[in-house]
Amino acid sequence: MTLLDELTAVLGPAGCLTDGLEGAKSDASGTGRTAPLALLRPATVAEVSAALAICHRHRQPVVPQGGMTGLAGGANPGPGQIALSLSRLSGVEEIDPDVPAMLVCAGTVLETAQKAAEAAGFLLPIDLGARGSAQIGGLIATNAGGLRVIRHGTTRDNLLGVEAVLADGTVLSHLNRSVKDNTGYDLRHLIAGSEGTLAVITRAVLRLRPQGPPPATALVALDGYPQVLALLRLAGARLTVSAFEAMWRDYFALNQQLANVTAFADPPAFAVIVETESGDAALGAFLEEAFEAGLITDALPAQSLADARRFWDIREGHAMDRALPHLLNLDVALPVGRLDAFAAACRARLLARYPDAHLSFFGHIGDGNLHIAVDAGSDAAHEVDRIAYGIVRDMGGSISAEHGIGLLKRDWLDHSRSPAELATMRAIKAALDPAGILNPGKVI
Amino acid sequence: MTLLDELTAVLGPAGCLTDGLEGAKSDASGTGRTAPLALLRPATVAEVSAALAICHRHRQPVVPQGGMTGLAGGANPGPGQIALSLSRLSGVEEIDPDVPAMLVCAGTVLETAQKAAEAAGFLLPIDLGARGSAQIGGLIATNAGGLRVIRHGTTRDNLLGVEAVLADGTVLSHLNRSVKDNTGYDLRHLIAGSEGTLAVITRAVLRLRPQGPPPATALVALDGYPQVLALLRLAGARLTVSAFEAMWRDYFALNQQLANVTAFADPPAFAVIVETESGDAALGAFLEEAFEAGLITDALPAQSLADARRFWDIREGHAMDRALPHLLNLDVALPVGRLDAFAAACRARLLARYPDAHLSFFGHIGDGNLHIAVDAGSDAAHEVDRIAYGIVRDMGGSISAEHGIGLLKRDWLDHSRSPAELATMRAIKAALDPAGILNPGKVI
Structure with a gap:
């Protein structure tokens, strides 16, 4: 047979x-x-x-x-x-x-x-x-x-x-x-x-x-990344946080426009969605404390599910695909304190190579996870990866926070894992699948 | 050299x-x-x-x-x-x-x-x-x-x-x-x-x-294990739970006496310490709800740190070592719904073999983790293990919830892990330590 x-x-x-x-x-x-x-x-x-x-x-x-x-x-x-x-x-x-x-x-x-x-x-x-x-x-x-x-x-x-x-x-x-x-x-x-x-x-x-309980949600405006970090820490201390999503100005401005929403007419340096299980009252007290401490410059507590939905529409950026025909979405992780330095380095080096590229940054920053939206024209994926993952390597981060390695990131895995780690992974692969029939060519 | x-x-x-x-x-x-x-x-x-x-x-x-x-x-x-x-x-x-x-x-x-x-x-x-x-x-x-x-x-x-x-x-x-x-x-x-x-x-x-925040603590009395399970579920829904420690009557009665504390003069079928980060008010409301639902028969909210310390003294059972010269402390895990059935089977079979043994049960039951205190005289450890771990195997549990395998549980590892799993562990061991010099004879 x-x-x-x-x-x-x-x-x-x-x-x-x-x-x-x-x-x-x-x-x-x-x-x-x-x-x-x-x-x-x-x-x-x-x-x-x-x-x-x-x-x-x-x-x-x-x-x-x-x-x-x-x-x-x-x-x-x-x-x-x-x-x-x-x-x-x-x-x-x-x-x-x-x-x-x-x-x-x-x-x-x-x-x-x-x-x-x-x-x-x-x-x-x-x-x-x-x-x-x-x-x-x-x-x-x-x-x-x-x-x-x-x-x-x-x-x-x-x-x-x-x-x-x-x-x-x-x-x-x-x-x-x-x-x-x-x-x-x-x-x-x-x-x-x-x-x-x-x-x-x-x-x-x-x-x-x-x-x-149903989450309480707010969209807040901040002047700089140190304030974002301080707000994240305060949120951890005061609330049961179920989301803390940061949008850099470039991402927020574009997606506010694409989503046809005006949350902040003058896009701030950072916009953050804070979502909590602690209830509206606790969220309100937290926002007041953050405002008085000078961490935030404005805050929009969602008054309804529809309000919250509008904030998330900006964050999810569903219209980007249509607006940017060659959109790439990179997914990296670094210690949260370094994310803005990474974004700055990434912006500088990518724009030096692709002066007309679209670039914007957003992420689940409570998890140290940054996404980078890039449109540098057709066939730029490899070069964009090379530049961005090179910075990840230099800053000691992860080239894949949540998407995995698969085939597309396999050639960059050594930017996040050492030769000793790769050798250990290969030894484990050989021990469990000595004939190498399971998903060959992926990950390692 | x-x-x-x-x-x-x-x-x-x-x-x-x-x-x-x-x-x-x-x-x-x-x-x-x-x-x-x-x-x-x-x-x-x-x-x-x-x-x-x-x-x-x-x-x-x-x-x-x-x-x-x-x-x-x-x-x-x-x-x-x-x-x-x-x-x-x-x-x-x-x-x-x-x-x-x-x-x-x-x-x-x-x-x-x-x-x-x-x-x-x-x-x-x-x-x-x-x-x-x-x-x-x-x-x-x-x-x-x-x-x-x-x-x-x-x-x-x-x-x-x-x-x-x-x-x-x-x-x-x-x-x-x-x-x-x-x-x-x-x-x-x-x-x-x-x-x-x-x-x-x-x-x-x-x-x-x-x-x-500092925890709020209560000691509660319950009539049966179904009530313990229902209380655990209610606690998970109402409170941020930081401890949920159950003591079967045998354990509670002995250690209440050894600790020289009278919390419940008539030891209940189960005594549970509930500790929460949600504060005294939330704990009070939870206890009231549990009482009205018929889940608990009595409750002692700690009025002070000293009160809470007394409850924990009973649970920690530091005097057991002296009272029971050949004390063994077994550490197993099962789906939480089966812990009382396990305790009953364990009690029956160990007492059949050692009619004069001391036996008592307590555990971090929110984690499915049961400890068994046994004194069946000198040199009984192997036979006690054999009986207790045999029941764990039959009920599909873990012979080591938190203590690990080391040397003392190595011979029982096959009661919790299948031949295929043991072979896979050995393949990994051989891949990472082919000469077998690291802690040989332990775990597998």
């Missing part, structure tokens, strides 16, 4: 597709050009295991695919590779209200899992814009960040247990449900963030949280 | 001791009987690296030692082993108030680091009874739990970056200071909890938090 015959025998014809695979070419980065040889769609953990065992015997490279919402090309097939979609291995299997936690299959769409948690009276504290497509397995494999990190951490911080299948089909299952478990090496955190290169995630136990 | 000559040449005579090594025989479990061949005391990361490179060349086993407060024998030398103490590699190198985070050397005593954080206006959210001796490196190596887990997680949850030295002397440094960093495999979480078998931790970046 050929490889595909063997796979079809195990997965059935609906589990091994060879036609109509356009959608399996690329993640949301749009950079994938190659259709996979076949798209496997196992419906059970046993089928994932059987399919991988067959591929392993044939030394057939396999690229795991979730909701294809990644931005680093991590799920793009290379030539001659087979794609393995987790979409059919889907559903919330159990909600344990005492822990509280959820046992969920890897192919479950995030929004589906969120709604199941909500129906049981809980919050699943992982959230991001792609919630309608992103799948739990992919979120874990990339350690997705998103909107609630400052309050509840990244995906790995909400992961209690995981089940995954190694390259040879071995099922590694530790569907732990306790916050504490010190029984040997933490394989959970090794698999989380490994972007499908060490194992294929099949199920997970995710922590749930109590449903919080 | 002999091995010891080489080591002395690099570390100096004060860095390579061969006399007076009684203190290096055993951790706080008191089970170590063998003095090491030598005690290395490197004072810099470079010296740790040089010493390990020499030992690696000689294939000399090395056992890393911190404050020796572990309870699993993880730092006990075996015959012919050399001990490597981090005590001289000590000190807080930097506090970054913006992140906020602390760069600290591995040999720093926890209490010293806590005080440095406090002096800078922050809280280091790792705390446990052994704070006066336990060292940062050991806390990370064992992923220590302790008193603040329900609020701030275990040690790994407060670890942003780590520097460690591999068996061959390679320095692996990633002193990251951002909450987000998705650049390849998470070596930090692999090293944390590996109990000195993969690398020797030399420095770390730990998250700091704002200093919270």
Whole structure:
């Protein structure tokens, strides 16, 4: 039997597709050009295991695919590779209200899992814009960040247990449900963030949280970055902060205009959205204290959900894509105190190379995470990366705060990790996937 | 040159001791009987690296030692082993108030680091009874739990970056200071909890938090475990909980008597200490709601720090050691909903085997962590472990919630981890320490 015959025998014809695979070419980065040889769609953990065992015997490279919402090309097939979609291995299997936690299959769409948690009276504290497509397995494999990190951490911080299948089909299952478990090496955190290169995630136990009160939101104006840092610290001391999103003047001015909103007619050096679970009264007292301490020059507390929505519209910048045809969105992290120095260096060097480029800065700065919006014309991506990641390297930062490495950042990984670290990662890869069939060419 | 000559040449005579090594025989479990061949005391990361490179060349086993407060024998030398103490590699190198985070050397005593954080206006959210001796490196190596887990997680949850030295002397440094960093495999979480078998931790970046308000504390009485679970859930919804410690009647009754305190003259089925950062008013309202919902039968809000101290004296049970000469303290984790069923099964089977044994149960149950105090006479430890861990295995729990595996739990590790997981751990061990010189015989 050929490889595909063997796979079809195990997965059935609906589990091994060879036609109509356009959608399996690329993640949301749009950079994938190659259709996979076949798209496997196992419906059970046993089928994932059987399919991988067959591929392993044939030394057939396999690229795991979730909701294809990644931005680093991590799920793009290379030539001659087979794609393995987790979409059919889907559903919330159990909600344990005492822990509280959820046992969920890897192919479950995030929004589906969120709604199941909500129906049981809980919050699943992982959230991001792609919630309608992103799948739990992919979120874990990339350690997705998103909107609630400052309050509840990244995906790995909400992961209690995981089940995954190694390259040879071995099922590694530790569907732990306790916050504490010190029984040997933490394989959970090794698999989380490994972007499908060490194992294929099949199920997970995710922590749930109590449903919080509706957030109180304000947009504030500040004169400089030292004030932003002081405000962040004051917010941490006075409030339960659920978002602290900073926009540099360039980003705020452009997106206020694109969103057709006038929050601050005269765009300040920095605009910050502060969102808290502590309620309107606590937010009001905090704003007053910040104003009296000279940290902020103006503040707009949201009077309604619509108000808050307008602030977020500016921050989310959905119209940028249309306004800037060659928009790149870089995602870096540095110690929060250095973000503005980084932005200044980045602006100077990129404008020296591309005098007409659009450049603007914004970020989840409570997490040390800065995004850089760049439009330097077509075909500038590599050179923009080179310049920006060079500064990240010199300043000791991370070239990927939340998007992962995938394919697109692989060549820059040595800007954030040392030769000793890369060698250690390769040793781990060789130990867990000696034939190198799992997502080859990605990450390392 | 002999091995010891080489080591002395690099570390100096004060860095390579061969006399007076009684203190290096055993951790706080008191089970170590063998003095090491030598005690290395490197004072810099470079010296740790040089010493390990020499030992690696000689294939000399090395056992890393911190404050020796572990309870699993993880730092006990075996015959012919050399001990490597981090005590001289000590000190807080930097506090970054913006992140906020602390760069600290591995040999720093926890209490010293806590005080440095406090002096800078922050809280280091790792705390446990052994704070006066336990060292940062050991806390990370064992992923220590302790008193603040329900609020701030275990040690790994407060670890942003780590520097460690591999068996061959390679320095692996990633002193990251951002909450987000998705650049390849998470070596930090692999090293944390590996109990000195993969690398020797030399420095770390730990998250700091704002200093919270003084806690409000209450001791409450409950009639059954379903009420305990319901109270835990209500507390999570209404309060910022900093402790939720349950005592089964057997534990509460004994320790109330030993502590010479009368909190509840008629010991209830369960007594729970609830501690919160939400303040006395919120705690009062919560207790009222719990009482009206029939969850609690009595409540004693602490009126003073001395009141709270008395409640904690009962919980900490410091007099048990003297009252029970052969006291064992087991440390397991299960999904929180199953803890009482576990306690019942454990009680039944241990009393069937040891009818006169003392048995009592208490735990950080918000974390799914149960401790079992057992005195079944001398030489009962192995048989008690066998019975208790057998039930843990059957109920799908963890044989070590926070104490780690070390030497004493190694033979039971397969009760919590599958053959596939153990094989994967061994593959990782072989990849990072192919000569097997780092803490051989521990964990796996």
